[in-house]
Amino acid sequence: MGKTLYLECYSGISGDMTVAALLDLGADRSVLDRVLKSLKVSGFETKISRVVKSGIDACDFDVVLDKDHENHDHDMEYLHGHHHEGHERNHAHGTGTAQDHHHHEHRGIKEITYIIEHSAMTENAKKIALRIFEILAEAESKAHNVPMDQVHFHEVGAVDSIVDIVSVAVCLDNLDVTEVIVPVLCEGRGTVRCQHGILPIPVPAVANIVSANHLYLKMTEVEGELVTPTGAAIVAAVKTKDKLPETFEIQKIGIGAGKRQYECPGILRAMIISESTEQAKGRDKVKAQTEEFKNPEIRNNPKAENQETKDTIIKMETNIDDCSGEVLGFVMERLMKAGARDVHYVPVFMKKNRPAWVLNVICKEEDMEMLQNIIFEETTTIGIRYSRMERTILPRETRTLPTPWGEVLAKVCTLNGKEQLYPEYESVAQLSREKEIPFTEIYRYIVLANKDKE
Template identity: 45%
Template sequence: MRTLYLECRSGISGDMTVGALLDLGADQKQLEKELNSLKIEGYALKFGRTKKAGIDAFDFDVLLEHPEHPDQHHEHAHAHSHHGAGHEHHHSDGKHGHSHEHEHHHHGHVHRNLGDVLEIIESGEMSEAAKETAKQIFHIIAESEAKAHGLPVEEVHFHEVGAVDSIIDICGAAICLEQLKVDRVIASPLSEGQGSVRCAHGLMPVPVPAVVNIAAARQVPMELTEVEGELVTPTGIAILSAVCDEFTVPKRMNIKKIGYGAGNKDLPDRANVLRAYLLEESDRQDSDEVVLLETNIDDQTGEQLAYACGLLRDSGALDVWLEPIYMKKNRPAYKLCVLVKEEAQQSAVKLIFQNTTAIGIRKSNLERAIMQREIIEVDTSYGLVQVKCCKYGEILKQYVEFESAKQAAEIYHVTIEQVIQETLKKICQ
């Protein structure tokens, strides 16, 4: 299984994502070809390398022919509503945080709604999968901006200049992901700055509203840092929320390749890069995580406890057992132990409380080493008998399944031992 892991310790933006994926091995020429097929103009693509805190990183950027400000790069589209003759755009991208007002006729700017943007994406010579990914990302942005402005999604408009940059970053990320052909995408929690960025009518808090709205709607975990200013952009978090299967930090990694995408800021305490790992993970696992539930019981009969244990086993518990113990005043008692998967623990807890006298349960998270298990059927003179094969590296163990041997013994009127012995002989042949 090929897994893409994005380490977002310096936040994430659209251009950082594309840069990191190109550094991982996405085809730059194919990316240019597909982006050039989009029916938009007024930009140029920048490909290069730069250093961030001494780390060599891929520097991808979208250079606009007519930026709204001489020193401004737009990293994401800005949505707005129309109020009177003018409106304002809040530009807060990982490169600059500022805003300025525009009249509707200023520089002849055009405003695109979501439908216009989706038509542009559909016009491109991209794979259907890449188009669908790009459309999903823009839907996420539009929904977050609609909530921020208190508008229906269809009334959200993207300013032409900002939308061009966003379309390129979003389509670029979708194209590169398709090229890398990963089976799964995971990411660390997003590190975000704090403080505020200045807009025309005052200060806007960091994280900016669009980022907060996406994080809340898509359950994206974020960690606030001491960095002043914005690290997570709406485009970056929208890309991540659309393609990420799980927000987690892998405990072990079989690393095949590493890529770095450069951001535009120089941060005082960290390299402003998005680090991407291409991992090769085996579908065969030799360890997993489980939860151990324990409770001490001294006022219940053996029959009642046996019944409770049966219910727990039938519910899917990995293992259930009783340990004899002595409690206060040396009273003989039992410790009920139940091993379950994380997702099954609440069901097991409910069963314990319902069917025992327990009023408290201890929980322990454990990692266990496991042998890979497979059930095979062996053709014997007593019919097909099931055998459990267990492997761990070069170690192999084989066990005849008791219930299967019992059934064969009853049908053929022989002992279970006879069935087991013949089955083992067949395996060794």
């Protein structure tokens, strides 16, 4: 099972910071070394060391170039030039001049693709690296207003840039990262002096990447550039989510060092996390519905569904007379996420004419203990009643239904040969959020379209 990676970009992000953080998480250095030796690129060596940033121990990853390749800056050198102090390779500029690069090879996306395809990288790592370079090339294409296949850019074709991006892809693959959460990119403010004048922060490449890939950017009070184009492209290529689970466990932490000195620690913190048991169970329930939604053998085959009409469940209930509405609402949400089949409250009057609520929970027997613990933890009750009950359920099947905005999941129940359709809430809600279409509009369309077919 793949791992979930959380990137905390409060001090920005760059290529070398990302590699360092992933190595600190435990990515295999021998695997990385083997891949880097296989690259059809020469003139570099890598150094991995420990440094202290604002009192915090961190891993530092550095690409050391020989004389023929030094002073390249793959983070948009064509914009920044070589005269802005402190703006180095991924947070540290070289010291040469723009004229120093005229004799160097300018690689385009085709040349870089060839280098990656003929390396010892796994297919998954190649895919990640190529996507990062593609995003950078798209940003370059927009900045220069030329077709992407005609872009030749030394800042992304530079040796150190290739090494950084390939290293990120190899480390992600080696760590078996399948989910990447990046809530926000924190960026500095001010301007950057370059060969062509003064540019605002974020620089054009970063702004283009953020805009094209719908990343969230937060401007801070830090003077200077925190997010490099390579860093932004990495996030755009690998991010799968922008929200953390409500609760989670931190399994491992990696800290990558940047090259600049700011008031804030110049670090990128990476964490391998896992959801709490309750949230994971609720998420797995939705995931199972989604897989069912995608699988034609299940969704279009009534016999593939559970056709039993008898079922045994547990009903738990307890009286609560001294909890606020906020608490009761939270309890319901937590119980549902933990696997309860249904939760509802019934208003009652208890002894001494006290208004109160009866909490009812329907669940499977294997979930009973966990749900009881939640009720005891979150409410003031000191006792819970329960009983086993049989229920009759209608034959049902899951189908996919087309809409003008995309497919949705619906459950179809059959009674006496007549079908009744019920759109699945989560499926409709997800489509509503993605397409920014009112929930009721999608729901009505599904119901009316189904009636027209009857």
